Amino acid sequence: MSRAGGKSGLRRAAWFSLAGVILAAIGFALYFNLWLYPGLGLSGFSRSDSQAALGHAALGFARSTGMAVEGFDLVKFHEVEGGEAYVWGAAVMRPGPADAALLGERVLVWVYLSFDGFRRSWVRVDAQVLAAPDNEMYFESGQPGQLGRARLALAKIASEEARRFREVWP
Amino acid sequence: MKIPCSGNAALKWIVFFFMAWVAVRGAQRTPEIASRLDPGTFYGALVGDSANAAIMKERHVDFSSETLRALNLRLSEVVAKPESLAAGTLVSRESLAMAKRREMARWYRESINSEHARFNLERQHILAAGKPAEPISCRPAHTASAAGEARP
Numbered sequence: 001m002s003r004a005g006g007k008s009g010l011r012r013a014a015w016f017s018l019a020g021v022i023l024a025a026i027g028f029a030l031y032f033n034l035w036l037y038p039g040l041g042l043s044g045f046s047r048s049d050s051q052a053a054l055g056h057a058a059l060g061f062a063r064s065t066g067m068a069v070e071g072f073d074l075v076k077f078h079e080v081e082g083g084e085a086y087v088w089g090a091a092v093m094r095p096g097p098a099d100a101a102l103l104g105e106r107v108l109v110w111v112y113l114s115f116d117g118f119r120r121s122w123v124r125v126d127a128q129v130l131a132a133p134d135n136e137m138y139f140e141s142g143q144p145g146q147l148g149r150a151r152l153a154l155a156k157i158a159s160e161e162a163r164r165f166r167e168v169w170p
Numbered sequence: 171m172k173i174p175c176s177g178n179a180a181l182k183w184i185v186f187f188f189m190a191w192v193a194v195r196g197a198q199r200t201p202e203i204a205s206r207l208d209p210g211t212f213y214g215a216l217v218g219d220s221a222n223a224a225i226m227k228e229r230h231v232d233f234s235s236e237t238l239r240a241l242n243l244r245l246s247e248v249v250a251k252p253e254s255l256a257a258g259t260l261v262s263r264e265s266l267a268m269a270k271r272r273e274m275a276r277w278y279r280e281s282i283n284s285e286h287a288r289f290n291l292e293r294q295h296i297l298a299a300g301k302p303a304e305p306i307s308c309r310p311a312h313t314a315s316a317a318g319e320a321r322p
């Protein structure tokens with residue numbers, strides 16, 4: 001009786017700790033992607049400081065990908081009266097020597113921020129290289145196949161996550 | 171199963187009260203009533219939503235046109251230096267041209283959507299300007315007391 005009880009208690013403890021680790025990982029992923037990374041370093045910019053916030057976000061992206069910012073091709077600020085505010089733009093960047101073979105000598109990077117009324121701060125919504133080599137726009141019918149597409153999508157998510165980690169903890 | 175309940179009538183009244191409350195609050199949120207109870211908020215929200223939608227559609231157009239610029243940039247690099255294409259990737263001269271055709275079609279669709287959203291915003295502005303002047307639960311008009319005459 002006591003031996004059986006001890007065994008089941010150990011098993012239960014193992015299951016509980018596994019569940020705890022999984023829950024903690026999910027909680028950390030949510031905290032990182034929905035709170036820490038979006039607002040990182042942007043709390044100092046007011047609602048009207050949209051261009052400076054966009055520039056800061058673009059510099060962060062450039063630092064995490066080893067690129068150099070050359071300027072902006074487009075910057076747009078829009079706001080709804082008494083509501084949301086958005087700023088987006090396309091930054092011209094020069095990839096580092098390692099990525100130049102894949103991306104080309106110059107790339108356009110889309111950066112998009114919105115103003116979070118709850119946090120009273122700009123938050124990152126999107127930052128990506130436009131027409132990147134793994135973009136779906138290069139797919140042909142059946143090329144790559146479904147598995148290849150799934151692998152590409154997962155690789156994209158993983159590399160974006162790794163880039164965010166590099167941006168937060170360089 | 172029997173639910174032991176001594177205050178059966180009270181329970182019925184409470185359920186009736188909350189159902190009536192739900193019905194009243196639901197009715198207050200229908201456009202026919204909400205637009206008369208508080209026209210400013212109602213039409214302001216419609217204008218705000220339409221303005222937000224127009225901004226988002228404009229962003230889609232910008233994303234598409236910047237993608238086209240990026241494709242042109244890459245295409246001109248590839249034409250100038252064909253050896254810059256890395257082997258084993260999806261990008262080639264043919265796929266770049268195809269992506270450009272696709273993106274042009276997408277830009278066309280997005281710009282039509284953006285124009286529709288702008289038309290809708292104009293329409294909501296017009297509707298808000300011509301909103302009903304008097305809500306249902308209105309106080310007596312100021313003119314009545316000022317002129318010293320009673321009006322129906």
